[in-house]
Amino acid sequence: MHYEPVISFRSVNKYWSDNHVLRDITLDIRxxxxxxxxxxxGSGKSTLIRCINGLENIQEGRIMVENIPVQEELGTLPQIxxxxxxxxxxxxxxxHLTVLENCTVSPRLTLRMKRAQAEKLALEHxxxxxxxxxxxxxxxxxxxxxxxxxxxxxxxxxxxHILLFDEPTSALDPEMVNEVLNxxxxxxxxxxxxxxxxxxxxxxxxxxHRMIFLDGGRIIQDDTPDAIFSDQAVSQVSQFIKSxxxxxx
Amino acid sequence: xxxxxxxxxxxxxxIKNGGLALYKSMFGSIPNTLLTLVILYFLFQVARPxxxxxxxxxxxxxxxxxxxxxxxxxxxxFVQLKFRTIIFGRYPTSEQWRPLLSMSLLIIGLVLTxxxxxxxxxxxxxxxCILWICILIADGTLMTGGLLSLDYISPxxxxxxxxxxIMAVFGILLAFIVxxxxxxxxxxxxxxxxxxxxxxxxxxxxxxxITLLFMTVIMLPILLPEKLEIHxxxxxxxxxxxFFSAYMAEVFRGGLQSLPRGQFEASLALxxxxxxxxxxxxxxxxxxxxxPSTVNTLINAFKDTSLVVIISMxxxxxxxxxxxxxxAWFGIFMEAYIFTAFIYFIFCATLSWYSQRLERHFRxxxx
Numbered sequence: 207m208h209y210e211p212v213i214s215f216r217s218v219n220k221y222w223s224d225n226h227v228l229r230d231i232t233l234d235i236r237x238x239x240x241x242x243x244x245x246x247x248g249s250g251k252s253t254l255i256r257c258i259n260g261l262e263n264i265q266e267g268r269i270m271v272e273n274i275p276v277q278e279e280l281g282t283l284p285q286i287x288x289x290x291x292x293x294x295x296x297x298x299x300x301x302h303l304t305v306l307e308n309c310t311v312s313p314r315l316t317l318r319m320k321r322a323q324a325e326k327l328a329l330e331h332x333x334x335x336x337x338x339x340x341x342x343x344x345x346x347x348x349x350x351x352x353x354x355x356x357x358x359x360x361x362x363x364x365x366x367h368i369l370l371f372d373e374p375t376s377a378l379d380p381e382m383v384n385e386v387l388n389x390x391x392x393x394x395x396x397x398x399x400x401x402x403x404x405x406x407x408x409x410x411x412x413x414x415h416r417m418i419f420l421d422g423g424r425i426i427q428d429d430t431p432d433a434i435f436s437d438q439a440v441s442q443v444s445q446f447i448k449s450x451x452x453x454x455x
Numbered sequence: 456x457x458x459x460x461x462x463x464x465x466x467x468x469x470i471k472n473g474g475l476a477l478y479k480s481m482f483g484s485i486p487n488t489l490l491t492l493v494i495l496y497f498l499f500q501v502a503r504p505x506x507x508x509x510x511x512x513x514x515x516x517x518x519x520x521x522x523x524x525x526x527x528x529x530x531x532x533f534v535q536l537k538f539r540t541i542i543f544g545r546y547p548t549s550e551q552w553r554p555l556l557s558m559s560l561l562i563i564g565l566v567l568t569x570x571x572x573x574x575x576x577x578x579x580x581x582x583x584c585i586l587w588i589c590i591l592i593a594d595g596t597l598m599t600g601g602l603l604s605l606d607y608i609s610p611x612x613x614x615x616x617x618x619x620x621i622m623a624v625f626g627i628l629l630a631f632i633v634x635x636x637x638x639x640x641x642x643x644x645x646x647x648x649x650x651x652x653x654x655x656x657x658x659x660x661x662x663x664x665i666t667l668l669f670m671t672v673i674m675l676p677i678l679l680p681e682k683l684e685i686h687x688x689x690x691x692x693x694x695x696x697x698f699f700s701a702y703m704a705e706v707f708r709g710g711l712q713s714l715p716r717g718q719f720e721a722s723l724a725l726x727x728x729x730x731x732x733x734x735x736x737x738x739x740x741x742x743x744x745x746x747p748s749t750v751n752t753l754i755n756a757f758k759d760t761s762l763v764v765i766i767s768m769x770x771x772x773x774x775x776x777x778x779x780x781x782x783a784w785f786g787i788f789m790e791a792y793i794f795t796a797f798i799y800f801i802f803c804a805t806l807s808w809y810s811q812r813l814e815r816h817f818r819x820x821x822x
Binding site for chain 1: 640714718720721722723724725726727728734735736739740743
């Protein structure tokens, strides 16, 4: 494992008018690490990862991705977004394009790939997650789980170094959660750097290297899953875990 | 009995046994039968005199004004005599093949553009740009003349349907394109652009089209250098583009705002820049969402071309109004208006039929 961080936050603060969303976040993420971010709703989890690819801007501090500062004024966002893929809670597939076109539109336009090459790459990724037979369908014809898998394939087609997952399973029906989690586990095992906002504690226990508990825009605990699920956890964190697990069962 | 849910969703799904269903709904029960008979009676009362007037008592050529005034029906003879003047207006009779050819080119262009099966073809956009520039040049040359051994015809003599079509088609095309940019400007993050576009749309929408027509005709010659004499049709065209681009912009802005923000974010997160996102992700969806209101604006624009009468240009309605002033046929005007209304109706109805086909196409194949 490399010790040079690929993502680093230094004293990051973000405000929405007088609402202090992120408070003094300092964080290093190394290459190949799987990070799970969790916490109560409104704690700033999504905002935190959306800052990494510049979908949200920050007011104080500094975020670096592969030694490039994430800052709109510097014009670095296009370079950042080529390195960082993102998967959204509501999939955000493009409804007017087929699955295949969803996967090839950006490689063709931003990486200047030839059509045939982009389609070959897309089909490779689609067959890796066993949905290549849906390539000619439109997103509205797919189930939620299939949509989210297409979204993952679409992000992979840009050959990113880092993947951000913003609650990838919370909009899914329960029986579809696993098909998406299995793809994520496979990705994790392939050495991709992943930052996941999720409440899937079994997934976290299985693959995460670190878990970060966020509350009120502040990092409360940043530790290994073993520590988080043991009595080393801060009482607030173990209470939160208890509350979501009792809800699940 | 076949009971379908009340909110039976899509009208384009053919109901089986349509004839039987119709019979049942009309004569299925005693109240229904009574109601049907009463309605049919009143329809008949209206339809009979109408048919008499339109067809059975109507006067066709050969006939003169006297016969028409004595008759109890429509005077189609008048329309038969005057239809060439209604359509081509003051354009010299011997040269009327030129506006006819211009109109045909426009209609061919529209049909080629409208064919959605070609839209995904590789060079479609380039082909369309070239095609429309060619049509513009060809129409301008044909109508104006002065070269290629065509006689020069003054713009004052452009009139009738060719004038209406040329102004409507090119005006709408340009307004459509300008509208896209104004709509994007309205949602821009740069305050200067946003404010400029806001003021533009509000100013333009706050003023009647007639005022705008007057202003371009009177102000433009003052603003431009004296030697540059601008074509009158172009002045009117400018007013149309300014006016309808503001309306189109609002239509598109509505579409932009109804699009989930996630579409924009997903596209940006994939590394696509603003230009590609707008071109490939946002606007294709905006066009689809706004088909009904776009067509609404287009039909309005088509009909509002008749306002150029105000700056003494004779469009289709203008030529009709000129024709009915013929003293030899004094007192006969309804038939000419019906004829003109019919022409307007054909164009508007075609547009609206096409838009419904287009919506169905997108609903069935794309979403």
